[in-house]
Amino acid sequence: MEAISHPSVEVELPKHILDIWVIVLIILATIVIMTSLLLCPATAVIIYRIRTHPVLNGAV
Helix, strand or coil: CCCCCCCCCCCCHHHHHHHHHHHHHHHHHHHHHHHHHHHHHHHHHHHHHHCCCCCCCCCC
């Protein structure tokens, strides 16, 4: 019986699947960055308005 040699098979993802993952990750990163740019100033304004509210300062 002949010895059957099994070539080492490396599992590689097709290039287009990797490209799709790169695009998806870039889109998700963009969403996270844009959300943080929107929410951080808004949160700062809300905290400022709560801390300087006239009722809390006893002005009313």
